Amino acid sequence: LRDQYRWDLGRLALRDGEDALVNLEVIDNDTVSGPKLGSSRAIRLRLKNIKGEHQQIAEMVRELNSRMVDLLGDHLEKPMPEENNPARAPDMNQKFEQNLVEALKQTEEVMRRTEKDRLSDFATWSDLEALKRNLQFTKEELLKKQEQAQSADAKLKARDEISSELERMSLLSEDISKRLKAQEMASTAQDLARSQERLMESLEKLQSGDKNLD
Numbered sequence: 001l002r003d004q005y006r007w008d009l010g011r012l013a014l015r016d017g018e019d020a021l022v023n024l025e026v027i028d029n030d031t032v033s034g035p036k037l038g039s040s041r042a043i044r045l046r047l048k049n050i051k052g053e054h055q056q057i058a059e060m061v062r063e064l065n066s067r068m069v070d071l072l073g074d075h076l077e078k079p080m081p082e083e084n085n086p087a088r089a090p091d092m093n094q095k096f097e098q099n100l101v102e103a104l105k106q107t108e109e110v111m112r113r114t115e116k117d118r119l120s121d122f123a124t125w126s127d128l129e130a131l132k133r134n135l136q137f138t139k140e141e142l143l144k145k146q147e148q149a150q151s152a153d154a155k156l157k158a159r160d161e162i163s164s165e166l167e168r169m170s171l172l173s174e175d176i177s178k179r180l181k182a183q184e185m186a187s188t189a190q191d192l193a194r195s196q197e198r199l200m201e202s203l204e205k206l207q208s209g210d211k212n213l214d
Contacts, residue, residue: 009045013198017049051187054119058180060110065173067103072166074099080156097143104135119183127176131169138165 012020024040078092111128114120142165146158 010194014045014047017052018047020045020047050118051184053113054117054180054184054187057110057113057117057120058177058184060106060113061173061177061180064103064106064110065170065177067099067106068166068170068173071096071099071103072163072170075159075162075166078159080159097139100135100139100143104132104139107132107135119187120180121183124176124179124183127172127179131172131176134165134169134172138162138169 014020021042021044023042026038027035028038030036074092074096078096107128111125111132114125114128142158142162146155146162149155149158
């Protein structure tokens with residue numbers, strides 16, 4: 001004998017990350033020796049901490065935005081092409097390129113997490129993909145262009161192109177961070193609305209004399 005029963009887990013009012021132990025009990029209709037009780041093994045249900053995961057992603061994006069701002073600052077602090085400071089420039093260039101690589105890795109990690117995040121939307125992932133492409137373009141194209149430039153004017157032009165690209169990426173990562181914050185606030189508002197609906201339903205049952213309150 002098979003049957004299905006749809007159980008509204010929302011009635012348990014579990015919070016994110018909380019557990020519930022569930023088992024099924026069945027009583028037969030033996031009228032001779034009396035009803036017999038059958039019980040299944042307990043199953044542990046854990047409510048996925050969706051909000052917590054989303055907050056982690058939002059924090060990673062904020063860190064990414066800070067890194068982009070730092071990259072822009074590091075780039076602007078590098079000696080100008082006409083400045084004669086051969087000892088300082090290689091170290092600063094190496095540090096800048098390493099930070100650029102770390103920013104690219106961080107972006108890829110955020111993208112992987114965003115794919116599984118139920119509160120994030122495609123626009124967020126798409127913007128992260130654009131940020132990744134811009135980082136790769138800066139690392140693989142613009143930096144090489146600056147290194148291969150022969151004249152001071154060509155080097156200065158390449159430097160300005162890198163600055164502009166970093167500014168765009170800083171603004172883009174800031175926009176992503178703001179969107180994630182807005183999504184978090186919208187989710188909280190929805191939870192409050194659902195809680196209010198359950199409260200109103202319980203009050204109506206109470207007023208009607210229904211003892212089967214949630």
